[in-house]
Amino acid sequence: xxxxxxxxxxxxxxxxxxxxxxxxxxxxxxxxxxxxxxxxxxxxxxxxxxxxxxxxxxxxxxxxxxxxxxxxxxxxxxxxxxxxxxxxxxxxxxxxxxxxxxxxxxxxxxxxxxxxxxxxxxxxxxxxxxxxxxxxxxxxxxxxxxxxxxxxxxxxxxxxxxxxxxxxxxxxxxxxxxxxxxxxxxxxxxxxxxxxxxxxxxxxxxxxxxxxxxxxxxxxxxxxxxxxxxxxxxxxxxxxxxxxxxxxxxxxxxxxxxxxxxxxxxxxxxx
Numbered sequence: 469x470x471x472x473x474x475x476x477x478x479x480x481x482x483x484x485x486x487x488x489x490x491x492x493x494x495x496x497x498x499x500x501x502x503x504x505x506x507x508x509x510x511x512x513x514x515x516x517x518x519x520x521x522x523x524x525x526x527x528x529x530x531x532x533x534x535x536x537x538x539x540x541x542x543x544x545x546x547x548x549x550x551x552x553x554x555x556x557x558x559x560x561x562x563x564x565x566x567x568x569x570x571x572x573x574x575x576x577x578x579x580x581x582x583x584x585x586x587x588x589x590x591x592x593x594x595x596x597x598x599x600x601x602x603x604x605x606x607x608x609x610x611x612x613x614x615x616x617x618x619x620x621x622x623x624x625x626x627x628x629x630x631x632x633x634x635x636x637x638x639x640x641x642x643x644x645x646x647x648x649x650x651x652x653x654x655x656x657x658x659x660x661x662x663x664x665x666x667x668x669x670x671x672x673x674x675x676x677x678x679x680x681x682x683x684x685x686x687x688x689x690x691x692x693x694x695x696x697x698x699x700x701x702x703x704x705x706x707x708x709x710x711x712x713x714x715x716x717x718x719x720x721x722x723x724x725x726x727x728x729x730x731x732x733x734x735x736x737x738x739x
Contacts, residue, residue: 494531496564497538500625501574504661505535521556524563533669534568536561543578546599557602562609570669571615577653577677579604579619582710585680589673589716596708607673614671621653621677621713623660624727626734634687635694635737643700646687649709651680654727663719675715678724682711686728693732 493511495502496519506513512529519526521538539561540546540553565571578600579593593604607617634644655678663676684703691701732738 492530492532494529494534494568496534496536499537499541500627500657501623501661501664502535502537504657505537505665508661508665519564521560521564522552524560526564526567528567531569533570533572535572535664536565536568537574539574541599543597543599546602547597550598553598554602557599558606561606565610565613565615570671571610571613572664572667572669573606573610573615573617574664575607575617575619576600576603577619577621577713577715579607582651582712585712585714586716587675587712587714589675596710611673616667616669616671617673618664618667619673619675619677619715620660621655621715623657624654624731625657628731630683631686631690631731634690635735638691638694638696638700641697641700643702644687644691645702645704646683647706647709648682648684648703649705649711650683651711651713652683652686653677653680653713653715654724656722656727656730659722675717676719676721677713677715677717678721678727680712680714681724681728689725689728690732690737693729694737 493509495505495509495511495513498506498513498515502513505511516538519528519538540556546553546557561573565573576599577587578597579595580587580591580600581594581596584591593607595601595604610617634646637644655676660676667674684701687701687703688698691698
């Protein structure tokens with residue numbers, strides 16, 4: 469069982485917390501980033517119960533800037549249910565954005581194919597997944613509307629199902645099979661929320677990522693941190709590899725390995 473501790477990222481985030489005075493900002497979506505933005509900016513969050521993107525009738529409070537943090541992020545669900553997820557991620561997101569002021573919306577490095585590292589803002593979009601195609605389509609429309617669009621690589625918070633599955637298997641002495649040709653460029657969630665809040669609704673396209681680490685290297689790191697037999701880590705390749713997730717950006721992003729290390733420490737994996 470994973471031990472629940474006070475995460476170091478929350479301690480760091482608390483040091484920088486501020487409550488905006490007389491703000492009328494609005495956050496849509498109470499996922500990880502939405503909750504952290506609310507914590508940082510001191511503005512309300514609309515949950516799915518209050519604003520459901522699978523529907524197209526909403527009551528929207530008065531606001532100055534709106535942060536859209538809601539949407540379907542599962543690549544598997546997008547592949548299996550393209551029409552249903554497209555309604556949420558494209559059609560209704562665009563429809564909602566037209567009713568909001570100073571829109572901030574979160575995109576993904578998946579608008580690219582993963583073949584080239586450090587993609588530039590000016591690079592042609594080339595998604596290879598349904599999720600990436602949905603993000604790319606919404607990006608184009610929102611940028612035409614003058615929204616602030618922020619492309620992100622992997623945002624690492626407390627809950628990481630992939631890592632947690634590895635941990636549970638390793639603790640039982642069972643082998644794990646991480647992909648050697650799939651990578652992530654992890655960033656701590658508190659940092660991502662900080663940058664999003666600072667950018668606000670200034671408009672334009674921004675990119676935010678760290679550097680690539682393969683799933684297999686992360687798995688070895690976790691196993692080593694847990695002090696278990698490293699032979700339990702047995703990398704494999706997937707036919708649809710995605711070796712590069714990095715984006716060219718102008719931000720001083722925390723070190724990717726430090727982000728992985730802090731996750732291991734927060735979860736008490738060596739206890």
